[in-house]
Amino acid sequence: MKVSELAQAGGVTAETVRHYTREGLLHPQRDPQNGYQRYDNESLSRLCFIQCFRMLGFSLGEIKGLLGEAMQENISCSKSQDILANQLPQVRSRIKEFQALSERMDQALEAWRDTPGGVPTGHLVSQLVDDLSQPVIV
């Protein structure tokens, strides 16, 4: 795969792929013909993995730590274990936050589903602000 093919497959821009490559999260090979970066299916797996953990709030550095060892087939990925074990509570609570937010937004937006044209009125915008004006479960 060329850089923009991988980018399209993973739903990101070519620049983002290049960025991850610069930062050492992806390890493409060089095409000796033209010097282009060549990515394989493992790169795509890693790219998807990166997206998931970025959504969960992990930094690229942490993800690099996870990927660096996890993709090696050895059984004692102690570093990955440490990182994940430490972050697990935050991951779980972040998932809970997402779920809570999803439900609240779904409820808040449901009021619009039946408005004429599906366009919110000013009153409903204020209503949404009220609906969402409670602390996120932290």
Add this chain to the structure above:
Amino acid sequence: MKVSELAQAGGVTAETVRHYTREGLLHPQRDPQNGYQRYDNESLSRLCFIQCFRMLGFSLGEIKGLLGEAMQENISCSKSQDILANQLPQVRSRIKEFQALSERMDQALEAWRDTPGGVPTGHLVSQLVDDLSQPVIV
């Protein structure tokens, strides 16, 4: 409320509150005695609202646009309507993404719940990488 009291109530740092204030998303009053910023309960509502829409991928500028008009009690919040109406599809799809990610992470992490000590083994880390190595629904 002082800046760090509001920060604690909203689950962010004092610096984040100051940042939102600088950017015009919060409008505290000045304590004439000492020049400190004073925030009220509406500030807390706005802060919670900001958190929700930040999680949904809105920029501070967009949120400022929403808050600027939505908090006024007039009926024709046309700007807010425009912003929300335009972003509604993305909001919905982003909620779907969150839900999908939550389920996948829940499933992937469930394998750890029963491991000795609840600590993931290297094999399970690799397993997680495999489990998450599919494109997010875009």
Add this chain to the structure above:
DNA sequence: CTTGACCTTAAAGTTACCTTCAAGGATATG
């Protein structure tokens, strides 16, 4: 009356990209 924890501002640093630049290779059309 000083120590420590809080507040203020402005400015610089950080993270994770995104955009732009110049130089050059690849592929399609006339």
Add this chain to the structure above:
DNA sequence: CATATCCTTGAAGGTAACTTTAAGGTCAAG
């Protein structure tokens, strides 16, 4: 086979949303 359009590279600069630093003012406790 020239020309246009697209792709590639590295390096550099820009941006958003914080975060940290610096230098100082405020305030309650001991």
